[in-house]
Amino acid sequence: MNDTLPNGTELSPEKMLLDHIRRFDRTRKGRSAVHLHLSQLKDHFRQPHHLRIAQRAFDFLINGTESRLYPLNNGDFVLISKDVPVGDMDAALSKVRILFNGDPLIDDDESFATWYDMGTQYNEFLQDMETVVEASQKASAKPAQLHPSAAKSMAGRPLTPESLDRAIAVLRNTDIFDLIKHQAAIRIGAGGDAKLLFREHFVSIGALQTRIAPGTALVADQWLFQYFTEELDKRMLVAMGQRELSGMKHPISINLNLATVFSREFEAFNNAVGPDARKIVIEFQTRDVFSSLSRYAMARKLLQNKGYKVLIDALNPLSLQFFDPGRLEPDYFKVYWGEEYVTGASQKRIDEMHAMVAKLGASNVLMARLDSEDAIKFGLTLGITQFQGHFTDDLLRAMAAKMGRKAP
Amino acid sequence: MNAPPSQESLLLDYIHRLDKHKAGRAAVLVHLSRLKPYNRREHHLRAAASTFDPLVKNLQGQLFMLESSDLMLIFKKDAKDAVDTAVVKLKFMFGDDPLLENTPKDQDKLCTWYNVEPQYDQLLGMVQEWVAAQTDKNAPVKAGGGTGRNTLLSREQSGEPMTPRHLGRLENALMRADLTNMVRRQFICSLVGESIPQEVFSELFIAIHDLQQTLMPNINLGSNQWLFQHLTSSLDKRILSMLSKNDRNMTGEISINLNVATLLSQDFLKFDDQIMASMRGSMILELHWVDIISDLNSFVFARDFVKERGYRICIDGLDEYTLPYADRKKMGVDFAKIRWSPALLNEETMTIDELKACIQSMGEARLVLCHCDDRGAIEFGQAVGVQLFQGRHIENLLAEENRRRNMRRRKGFRR
Numbered sequence: 099m100n101d102t103l104p105n106g107t108e109l110s111p112e113k114m115l116l117d118h119i120r121r122f123d124r125t126r127k128g129r130s131a132v133h134l135h136l137s138q139l140k141d142h143f144r145q146p147h148h149l150r151i152a153q154r155a156f157d158f159l160i161n162g163t164e165s166r167l168y169p170l171n172n173g174d175f176v177l178i179s180k181d182v183p184v185g186d187m188d189a190a191l192s193k194v195r196i197l198f199n200g201d202p203l204i205d206d207d208e209s210f211a212t213w214y215d216m217g218t219q220y221n222e223f224l225q226d227m228e229t230v231v232e233a234s235q236k237a238s239a240k241p242a243q244l245h246p247s248a249a250k251s252m253a254g255r256p257l258t259p260e261s262l263d264r265a266i267a268v269l270r271n272t273d274i275f276d277l278i279k280h281q282a283a284i285r286i287g288a289g290g291d292a293k294l295l296f297r298e299h300f301v302s303i304g305a306l307q308t309r310i311a312p313g314t315a316l317v318a319d320q321w322l323f324q325y326f327t328e329e330l331d332k333r334m335l336v337a338m339g340q341r342e343l344s345g346m347k348h349p350i351s352i353n354l355n356l357a358t359v360f361s362r363e364f365e366a367f368n369n370a371v372g373p374d375a376r377k378i379v380i381e382f383q384t385r386d387v388f389s390s391l392s393r394y395a396m397a398r399k400l401l402q403n404k405g406y407k408v409l410i411d412a413l414n415p416l417s418l419q420f421f422d423p424g425r426l427e428p429d430y431f432k433v434y435w436g437e438e439y440v441t442g443a444s445q446k447r448i449d450e451m452h453a454m455v456a457k458l459g460a461s462n463v464l465m466a467r468l469d470s471e472d473a474i475k476f477g478l479t480l481g482i483t484q485f486q487g488h489f490t491d492d493l494l495r496a497m498a499a500k501m502g503r504k505a506p
Numbered sequence: 507m508n509a510p511p512s513q514e515s516l517l518l519d520y521i522h523r524l525d526k527h528k529a530g531r532a533a534v535l536v537h538l539s540r541l542k543p544y545n546r547r548e549h550h551l552r553a554a555a556s557t558f559d560p561l562v563k564n565l566q567g568q569l570f571m572l573e574s575s576d577l578m579l580i581f582k583k584d585a586k587d588a589v590d591t592a593v594v595k596l597k598f599m600f601g602d603d604p605l606l607e608n609t610p611k612d613q614d615k616l617c618t619w620y621n622v623e624p625q626y627d628q629l630l631g632m633v634q635e636w637v638a639a640q641t642d643k644n645a646p647v648k649a650g651g652g653t654g655r656n657t658l659l660s661r662e663q664s665g666e667p668m669t670p671r672h673l674g675r676l677e678n679a680l681m682r683a684d685l686t687n688m689v690r691r692q693f694i695c696s697l698v699g700e701s702i703p704q705e706v707f708s709e710l711f712i713a714i715h716d717l718q719q720t721l722m723p724n725i726n727l728g729s730n731q732w733l734f735q736h737l738t739s740s741l742d743k744r745i746l747s748m749l750s751k752n753d754r755n756m757t758g759e760i761s762i763n764l765n766v767a768t769l770l771s772q773d774f775l776k777f778d779d780q781i782m783a784s785m786r787g788s789m790i791l792e793l794h795w796v797d798i799i800s801d802l803n804s805f806v807f808a809r810d811f812v813k814e815r816g817y818r819i820c821i822d823g824l825d826e827y828t829l830p831y832a833d834r835k836k837m838g839v840d841f842a843k844i845r846w847s848p849a850l851l852n853e854e855t856m857t858i859d860e861l862k863a864c865i866q867s868m869g870e871a872r873l874v875l876c877h878c879d880d881r882g883a884i885e886f887g888q889a890v891g892v893q894l895f896q897g898r899h900i901e902n903l904l905a906e907e908n909r910r911r912n913m914r915r916r917k918g919f920r921r
Contacts, residue, residue, distance in 0.1 A: 148770075150772070154811070154815070196814065199810065259673040260671070325733055385796065385799060388799045388828060388831070416803060420837060425830065
């Protein structure tokens with residue numbers, strides 16, 4: 099809602115807000131204001147489209163009453179109204195709450211919004227807003243701070259069909275062997291000791307982007323990226339084939355698309371692996387699995403018959419609320435850790451999680467993307483014993499050192 | 507890479523090996539090739555073959571899908587009852603085909619039965635002939651390299667698979683193309699027994715087949731799910747701008763197909779601004795199951811936003827596999843659509859009782875059976891408790907009803 103001056107420069111909402119407050123210095127009666135602290139939402143809710151849509155919740159006030167909304171640079175909203183009943187303002191706020199349901203911010207009235215009555219709190223409001231505006235201007239136009247790795251691969255022009263075509267052509271002639279990273283998944287024993295379950299092998303998309311398509315954000319479009327991964331799978335299998343696959347010492351996992359399982363590249367990989375297939379876990383994305391369950395059923399049977407283990411990747415607390423993945427009958431379910439497990443989770447939700455883990459079979463569940471060892475503690479309370487995160491390799495090493503042997 | 511061995515040669519190999527174990531075996535040749543072409547599409551054949559899956563799984567029989575579309579099942583005689591049951595199911599599946607419809611009950615034109623031990627040489631001779639015929643036919647194609655006839659054939663039938671480059675060209679062309687004549691409307695009707703279909707809402711969509719024919723005649727736009735999904739988001743923009751410019755089509759309750767990401771875009775906000783507030787209440791937004799499942803966080807946000815604005819939501823793209831996962835109430839949507847296919851009869855994915863239970867928990871008046879192209883689909887739907895239908899057969903019924911009404915009106919006028 100930036101206004102434009104005759105000379106073409108835009109007035110920021112921050113400046114307009116302060117102007118507005120100063121203008122009604124003498125006509126404070128009947129005015130009230132609410133400051134919504136949306137800048138405190140979790141990252142995934144603080145995307146520009148979320149905030150744009152949240153503004154719509156105030157439409158009926160802006161069109162029907164004397165109200166103005168100032169969406170600030172940092173994500174916060176400030177609403178100033180005249181002669182509007184509190185109930186109506188509440189109605190707008192609860193619309194915003196529904197949208198951000200699941201974020202801990204909305205559960206706490208005080209941290210969600212601050213109310214001001216201009217009759218008595220004008221000076222306080224002005225002062226607060228001066229502080230807020232200063233902070234907001236510093237926040238620049240970037241609403242959400244992404245994970246460093248995600249931010250790296252998101253940077254650049256979004257992928258288009260044309261740039262996807264070019265990226266794939268380059269990928270086909272690129273050796274990606276050195277871009278393969280790995281991360282340990284561990285199992286915690288009854289005595290608290292950690293053992294290697296398998297080591298996930300994956301290509302770092304950020305590094306791949308720098309090598310084959312600098313300046314293009316490969317993950318910016320979910321569908322084109324998914325298509326890209328079908329090509330990437332094949333390169334990955336070829337690269338893995340360069341490693342000594344037979345006589346593999348430790349179990350590994352790789353991420354594949356269902357379509358790849360039926361490709362020539364997989365056939366060659368399978369031949370190279372031989373009886374060591376039983377040491378390999380194949381990870382599938384839920385998106386891919388649910389886009390063709392019949393193909394999944396075929397791939398699962400084919401793989402399990404050859405000795406491979408099958409893992410359903412990228413489940414999260416929300417997906418577990420929506421559907422029961424039990425019927426998929428994989429060997430493992432990988433559930434992503436989310437802060438929502440602990441912050442703001444009601445006892446009912448935790449009980450539901452308990453029941454879900456019991457239903458899937460605790461020994462089939464692997465909790466991944468852990469950010470701290472506290473997450474492991476929480477997982478253990480749910481009965482989960484298998485974990486993966488950026489620190490699991492260190493944990494294994496530390497355990498091994500304590501036992502006086504080399505880490506696997 | 508060499509072409510995989512044909513089913514005929516595998517069958518021949520199998521019969522050779524059977525030489526020492528012929529006793530107690532029987533065979534049935536299912537003449538799917540005698541069905542009308544419209545009953546012989548890829549999905550029909552797959553569904554027919556899967557009728558025998560339980561037998562094959564229990565190692566009671568071996569199934570071969572022949573190039574002619576016929577099926578050959580060789581089975582242990584103690585599984586005869588199970589084979590009979592499967593054949594009954596097949597006959598039900600193709601009950602509307604003239605082959606079965608016009609044949610007296612005592613004649614079996616669909617199946618030929620063999621007793622392997624006494625008829626071994628006859629069977630062997632027959633299969634040998636098939637293999638020989640196939641070798642002759644394939645020779646010139648094989649000489650040309652390529653993995654063979656099937657690839658060529660499927661290309662002829664549906665076009666080359668779409669690549670990112672095709673998609674780019676198509677999306678560029680879309681920006682200039684006039685799509686108004688490709689917009690189709692189909693009614694979703696409630697249909698009880700033999701009564702006249704009652705319109706509940708109508709779906710407006712861009713006919714992909716026409717789009718393909720006009721802009722990319724030799725390319726199969728649906729060959730890759732992900733590229734197709736990307737294409738649909740480009741179409742979203744077009745349909746939104748068409749509808750906001752011209753609400754001639756916007757009469758009654760209507761539904762349109764959109765992506766979740768579109769609901770969160772500026773294009774949708776603009777559309778939402780431009781249409782009359784009262785329109786929102788009569789619009790149903792159809793979101794595809796795969797799109798929903800791909801980003802549940804965005805779906806939940808978009809769902810709460812559009813519902814608050816007054817729109818209703820329908821999950822589209824369910825099939826017999828995904829239906830058990832999609833809990834309409836848990837997902838907080840108003841309608842769900844499942845695609846009719848003969849595979850719904852195949853109880854291996856879901857028994858009829860499970861299907862009925864799913865439909866009941868969805869709410870009978872909330873589940874649409876779509877792609878109902880023939881009477882059989884409707885009868886099946888009604889038998890399992892579906893009340894809402896969509897598809898070519900419904901369109902035909904509506905057209906017929908219109909004709910009748912016009913006729914009555916004309917007669918009245920003459921009098």
